[in-house]
Amino acid sequence: MLYPWQQTLWQNWQQLLGQGRLHHAILLLASTGSGREVLAQQLAQTVLCQNCDTEPCGVCHSCQLFAAKTHPDFHVVAPLQEGKQIGVDAVRQCNRWAVETSQLAGQRVIMIDHADALGEAAANALLKTLEEPPSGCQFILTAQSLDSLLPTINSRCNKWRLAVPDEQETRRWVERQMMQTVKLESVRLNSGAPLATQQFIEQDQDIRHGNLLDAFCDFLQPPFTGVYEVAALCTSEGIVSLKWLSYFLVDCIKLQQGVSSHLVHSESVDKVQAVAVKINPAVLLSQVRKANELHRKLEKHTGLNEELLVVEWLTGFIAD
Structure with a gap:
């Protein structure tokens, strides 16, 4: 289930999906605590869905495997530890996945979470695959900002920025979730990110x-x-x-x-x-x-x- 502040961006993606014009490498720029992984996984599941082009049907074999986190054509690359880089070996494995045949005779999706943690060698190893993508392979990259992302990766992706809601909207959303008053201070300490603010108070x-x-x-x-x-x-x-x-x-x-x-x-x-x-x-x-x-x-x-x-x-x- 998507969050309210993700709907506009998702509708843009749905339009491209329906027209068959979605870029082969999507870069989602979103702050920590914005729920970006939920949006990225929604896109991945939709690309893999066997029944629908613009949203996951939830009932096909592919959607069921995705929900069970056992989909053979969905691969995730991420840092092994928070704050660590994604190494070149992980990207080489990613390149192998990119050229493999789909096990369900459909699309393949490779998600690179925290793409701004790609080291220089890892980023260089990914470049050729992004430049000449194998047929039927969708890349979804997520990052907090462009600041730490190498320009060579940046230039080969279609960039989308997920804006955090207005701080008052964030405050109201967190208050509804928690059924309590929330200080504006808590919202601002978490850069206006709704999920980060909620977690800040819950913990x-x-x-x-x-x-x-x-x-x-x-x-x-x-x-x-x-x-x-x-x-x-x-x-x-x-x-x-x-x-x-x-x-x-x-x-x-x-x-x-x-x-x-x-x-x-x-x-x-x-x-x-x-x-x-x-x-x-x-x-x-x-x-x-x-x-x-x-x-x-x-x-x-x-x-x-x-x-x-x-x-x-x-x-x-x-x-x-």
Whole structure:
């Protein structure tokens, strides 16, 4: 079942499917938490369906195999771990699937999830197959943005961008799903993505975010005590905590510059104001940059002592 914000894009695809004009390599650009995998799989199932051209019938042998996740002509390539690259061996296997005969005498679909995680060697191995696609083979690639996608892959695909709903629409949708009031702050912390916002609340991250913010604001009031408490909260939450604190500090910078509209922490303005009047603007700018650098470092290198590195970052508020 598709989500409401996916309907317009899906109708465009249905029109192309009905006309037999769907490009052999579709690139779906969509943020995390937008349900892009649901939309991509809807397209895959439709291409493989034996009864209908523009939507899966749900009853044919192909649709039943797809629903059971045992379809022999549907193949998925994805990173083995979050944050890792897709290796060249996986793409070589993908190229073999592309030239195989369909086991159900129909189409073949190859989905490359997180195509922006293709390494250079893997992307180069895929190029020829995308340039000269075997007959009856449909590629569906998904990515968060074009930023990390190699231009050579980008240029050989038909690109479609799934826009997230307006933040108020996201808020209303999540409130309907959860039957509770949702803070705009929760929506903005998740870049307006409905499913990410819902998960954020379901997993009580909104509560832990609030606890971290309280401890962080207390720490930022002289004489700057509680550094290890903040570091422990960051470590228990993982590297997303650095993103939360970075958003908060950017809100502080906005207030210092006289910008009070569209703060991420729209329901915590009192905390933003309390820090904005205490911390030097140059220190805030420097600490935001260092927080983002630390986030990238911890994302790329596992096994580092996260708590020690966070303590080191926090002492930047004291040293300056």
